[in-house]
Amino acid sequence: MLRRVALPTLLLSLGCFALASLASAYVVQKGDTLYRIAARESVTVDELKRLNNLSSESLSVGQNLKLPSEAAKVVKLSGLEVEAPSVVRQGEAFSVRLRGARAAEARVRFLSETSEDVRSPAEDLAPFGAGGEYAVLGRVVLGQTKPLVYEVRLGSERITGSVPVKNTLGRVQNLNLPSSTTELLQDPGRAAEDALVEKAYARRTPQAWTKPFAFGNAIKVISSGFGQPRRYNKDAKITYHYGVDFPGKVGTPVLAINDGTVVIAGTYPVRGGLVVVDHGLGVVSLYFHQSKLAVKIGQKVTRGQKLGEIGTTGFSSGPHLHLEVRVRGEATDPADWFGKLLP
Ligand SMILES: [Zn+2]
Numbered sequence: 001m002l003r004r005v006a007l008p009t010l011l012l013s014l015g016c017f018a019l020a021s022l023a024s025a026y027v028v029q030k031g032d033t034l035y036r037i038a039a040r041e042s043v044t045v046d047e048l049k050r051l052n053n054l055s056s057e058s059l060s061v062g063q064n065l066k067l068p069s070e071a072a073k074v075v076k077l078s079g080l081e082v083e084a085p086s087v088v089r090q091g092e093a094f095s096v097r098l099r100g101a102r103a104a105e106a107r108v109r110f111l112s113e114t115s116e117d118v119r120s121p122a123e124d125l126a127p128f129g130a131g132g133e134y135a136v137l138g139r140v141v142l143g144q145t146k147p148l149v150y151e152v153r154l155g156s157e158r159i160t161g162s163v164p165v166k167n168t169l170g171r172v173q174n175l176n177l178p179s180s181t182t183e184l185l186q187d188p189g190r191a192a193e194d195a196l197v198e199k200a201y202a203r204r205t206p207q208a209w210t211k212p213f214a215f216g217n218a219i220k221v222i223s224s225g226f227g228q229p230r231r232y233n234k235d236a237k238i239t240y241h242y243g244v245d246f247p248g249k250v251g252t253p254v255l256a257i258n259d260g261t262v263v264i265a266g267t268y269p270v271r272g273g274l275v276v277v278d279h280g281l282g283v284v285s286l287y288f289h290q291s292k293l294a295v296k297i298g299q300k301v302t303r304g305q306k307l308g309e310i311g312t313t314g315f316s317s318g319p320h321l322h323l324e325v326r327v328r329g330e331a332t333d334p335a336d337w338f339g340k341l342l343p
Pocket of ligand 1: 241322323
C-alpha cells in the first residue's frame with residue numbers, strides 16, 4: 001500500500017539551504033567554463049582536468065570540482081606510485097590512483113572503516129584499470145569525523161596514509177514526524193524492501209562503464225542537497241539525506257547516469273517506484289519515487305537510457321526524483337560523479 005505524507009515537502013524546501021553549505025568542493029554554476037574557473041584560481045585548464053579526472057572540457061551545473069588546494073598527495077613504493085586525496089569530506093566519493101609496472105598487483109584497504117558504522121568495512125580491494133593506470137574507489141561515510149586511513153600493500157611492502165575529513169554538511173535539522181509517517185517507517189514491508197536494497201549494495205561485478213557519468217538534461221534544478229543531517233524525533237539517532245532531489249513533472253523521463261544492469265525494478269512502501277542499476281565495482285545508482293518503470297530486472301542499460309518516469313510514489317508528497325549513488329553500500333554525493341569517468 002502506498003501512502004502519501006506531508007514530510008518530504010518540508011524536506012524539499014529546507015534542503016535548499018543545505019546547498020550553500022556544501023562549498024568545500026567548488027560547485028559549477030550557470031555560465032561557468034573551465035577556462036573561467038582556471039583563470040580565477042590561477043591554474044591551467046589541464047591542471048583542473050587532471051585534478052578532477054575530467055575527460056572533456058564540458059561542465060554541468062551542480063557538478064563538484066576540486067580546486068588546487070585539495071590536490072592529491074603522491075607516495076612511492078618500488079614500481080608503484082600511489083596518489084590519494086589530501087583532504088576529503090563526509091559523503092565524498094574519491095579514487096586512490098595507482099601507477100607503475102606493478103600497480104595491478106597492489107591491494108588497498110581503508111582501515112579507518114573498521115571503527116565506523118559502515119557497510120563492508122576495510123574490504124580488500126584489487127585495483128581496476130589497464131596499461132599501468134589503476135584505481136580503487138573510496139567513500140567517506142556520512143557522519144565520519146576521524147581521519148580516513150588507507151593501506152596499500154605490494155608484495156612484502158606496506159604503506160599507510162591518513163587523510164583529514166572535513167564536515168561540510170551543515171547543522172542538524174530537527175523534525176517531528178506526524179504519526180502517519182512514523183507508521184509508514186514501521187511498515188512491515190519496509191524490512192523486506194531494505195533487505196532487497198542491501199543485496200544490491202553487496203554486489204561486486206566488473207566495471208560496466210567506459211564513459212563519464214552524466215545526468216540527463218531533462219531536470220536541471222536541484223531542490224534538496226546531499227547529506228543534510230536530520231533528527232526525526234527528539235533524541236533520535238541522526239540520519240542523513242542519502243541522495244539529491246530533482247523536482248520535475250510527473251511523467252518526465254528518468255535517465256540512467258551510466259551503463260549497467262538493472263538489479264531492482266519495482267514499487268516499494270518507502271522508495272516507491274524504484275530502479276537500481278549496478279554499474280560494477282560496488283557502484284550502484286538508485287532512482288526513487290517513479291510513477292512508471294520502463295525497465296526490467298536483468299536488463300542491460302546504457303547511459304542516458306530511460307529507466308522510468310518521475311512520480312511521487314512511496315515516501316514522497318511532491319513529484320521529484322531522488323537519486324543516490326552508492327559505493328559498496330554507502331551513499332556518496334552524486335555531484336562528485338557527473339562529468340567524470342572516476343570521482
Ligand atoms: Zn531525497
